[in-house]
Amino acid sequence: MPKIISSKEAAALIKPHNRILFGGFLTVGCAENIIDELVKTGTKDLHLIAIASDYEHKGVGRLVVNNQIKSAQLSHLGTNKSTQAQMNSGQIEVEIVPQGTLMERIRAKGAGLGGILTPTGVGTVIEEGKEKFIVDGKVFILEKAISADFAIIKAKKADKHGNLVYSKTARNSNPIMAMSADITIVEVDEIVEIGELSPEEIITPGIFVDYIVLSGLPK
Amino acid sequence: MDKNDKDYKKILIGKRIAKELSDGDFVNLGIGLPTEVANHIPKGINVYFQSENGIMGVGPAPNSGDEDPEMINAGGGFITAISGSAFIDSAMSFAIIRGGHLDMTVLGALQVDQKGNLANWWIPGKFVPGMGGAMDLVSGAKKVVVAMEHCDKNGNSKILQECTLPLTAVGKVNLIVTDMAVMKIEKDKFRLLEIAEGYTIDDIQKATEADLIIEGEIKNFGVN
Numbered sequence: 001m002p003k004i005i006s007s008k009e010a011a012a013l014i015k016p017h018n019r020i021l022f023g024g025f026l027t028v029g030c031a032e033n034i035i036d037e038l039v040k041t042g043t044k045d046l047h048l049i050a051i052a053s054d055y056e057h058k059g060v061g062r063l064v065v066n067n068q069i070k071s072a073q074l075s076h077l078g079t080n081k082s083t084q085a086q087m088n089s090g091q092i093e094v095e096i097v098p099q100g101t102l103m104e105r106i107r108a109k110g111a112g113l114g115g116i117l118t119p120t121g122v123g124t125v126i127e128e129g130k131e132k133f134i135v136d137g138k139v140f141i142l143e144k145a146i147s148a149d150f151a152i153i154k155a156k157k158a159d160k161h162g163n164l165v166y167s168k169t170a171r172n173s174n175p176i177m178a179m180s181a182d183i184t185i186v187e188v189d190e191i192v193e194i195g196e197l198s199p200e201e202i203i204t205p206g207i208f209v210d211y212i213v214l215s216g217l218p219k
Numbered sequence: 220m221d222k223n224d225k226d227y228k229k230i231l232i233g234k235r236i237a238k239e240l241s242d243g244d245f246v247n248l249g250i251g252l253p254t255e256v257a258n259h260i261p262k263g264i265n266v267y268f269q270s271e272n273g274i275m276g277v278g279p280a281p282n283s284g285d286e287d288p289e290m291i292n293a294g295g296g297f298i299t300a301i302s303g304s305a306f307i308d309s310a311m312s313f314a315i316i317r318g319g320h321l322d323m324t325v326l327g328a329l330q331v332d333q334k335g336n337l338a339n340w341w342i343p344g345k346f347v348p349g350m351g352g353a354m355d356l357v358s359g360a361k362k363v364v365v366a367m368e369h370c371d372k373n374g375n376s377k378i379l380q381e382c383t384l385p386l387t388a389v390g391k392v393n394l395i396v397t398d399m400a401v402m403k404i405e406k407d408k409f410r411l412l413e414i415a416e417g418y419t420i421d422d423i424q425k426a427t428e429a430d431l432i433i434e435g436e437i438k439n440f441g442v443n
Contacts, residue, residue: 025272025273025291025293025309026272026291026295028272028288028289028291029289051309051351052349052351074349075349075350075351075352076348076349076350076351077347077348077349078346078348078349079295084346084347087347096347096349096350098350098352098353098354098355099271099309099313099350099351099352099355100312100313100316100317100352100354100355101354101355103309103310103313104310104313107310118317118358119317119358119359120317120354120355120358120359121354121358122358122388122389123336123386123388123389123390124354124385124386124387124388124389125385125386126354166306167289168274168287168289168290168300168306169270169272169273169274169289169290169291169298169306170289171273171306171307171308172272172273172308172309173308173309174308175308175310176308176309176310203308
């Protein structure tokens with residue numbers, strides 16, 4: 001059974017040099033309460049793995065602005081000037097990963113795979129330094145699985161088993177990241193009793209969830 | 220209307236690309252100019268739009284005051300969902316994209332060349348926004364259409380013999396629609412299909428660095 005903790009307790013679990021998967025797409029489906037607390041802790045040298053580095057004032061972008069990120073794997077950083085500036089100055093080392101590749105590399109880890117073969121990026125700088133394979137006459141790049149210490153994700157509701165349901169376009173990367181870290185922390189708007197969620201509507205089964213944080217709990 | 224007017228160009232390009240759509244198509248429109256296509260769907264056909272952040276069946280933008288913070292498109296803009304839409308996670312979204320299930324993707328570009336190569340994600344020495352979903356989209360969609368202005372703001376051709384910027388994908392572009400012309404890739408050249416009203420073949424040749432195939436009937440296209 002996952003443990004229900006506060007966002008402050010969640011942030012305290014994170015240590016320097018941890019590799020963290022952050023769910024969300026341009027802050028939609030992003031665990032803002034946990035990020036609030038993480039900004040307060042000021043824990044540094046984190047490795048950020050996310051679709052985008054969001055905005056300077058919202059989402060994971062705040063961790064960049066607060067100089068807490070040492071390195072990152074992102075598919076888009078155009079919405080956050082601080083990420084760009086810190087990348088140019090050498091403060092942050094960024095690997096830019098095509099979005100579909102990023103998702104499958106994360107999913108691969110959770111699914112016990114060493115990596116994936118994708119046609120995305122063949123003939124571009126993305127293939128540099130990577131092995132290529134020809135399968136049935138088509139060229140693929142080997143993209144290795146991405147591991148992480150923590151996944152910090154957002155769902156709409158959890159039951160006390162950690163079964164999760166999402167809301168609209170706030171689902172995005174969250175169910176993928178839920179599978180793939182050593183420890184998964186989910187922020188939810190509502191925690192319900194076991195049996196209140198229909199097994200048919202559950203997107204992420206509770207086996208992946210270690211900690212549940214209720215949004216808006218006293219910090 | 221003035222053919223150099225930004226809004227005119229947007230409507231011209233969007234409307235022409237919309238004519239490429241067929242009933243029942245599943246389509247992904249890139250951020251910016253490509254989104255204009257959705258405003259010109261021919262009457263009598265239904266087209267389903269994907270937004271790669273997680274929805275099949277994007278509807279129009281909501282009325283002011285009706286925005287739902289959990290309903291955005293890949294550009295971060297507020298959207299609605301059509302009846303019969305589906306929410307999907309990011310892995311499913313890119314399985315749809317990479318797996319060859321989309322009928323068409325429409326993207327903007329910095330450069331396109333006559334081998335069907337596309338560059339649209341990085342200007343070395345300047346800003347690196349990242350490619351987001353663009354590399355997967357051009358790698359997987361059945362038809363790749365580029366929507367862009369024919370020349371950059373300094374008047375240099377964006378349609379080249381060979382791209383000089385880092386590529387997004389190799390040999391994937393099928394059709395280009397600009398404010399001056401409609402062209403398709405054929406035998407490592409661009410075949411000129413249509414010319415925008417107000418321009419001549421000579422104008423197109425002067426504004427295009429790539430090798431052109433100009434033969435047969437070449438129609439005009441406009442905003443009407």
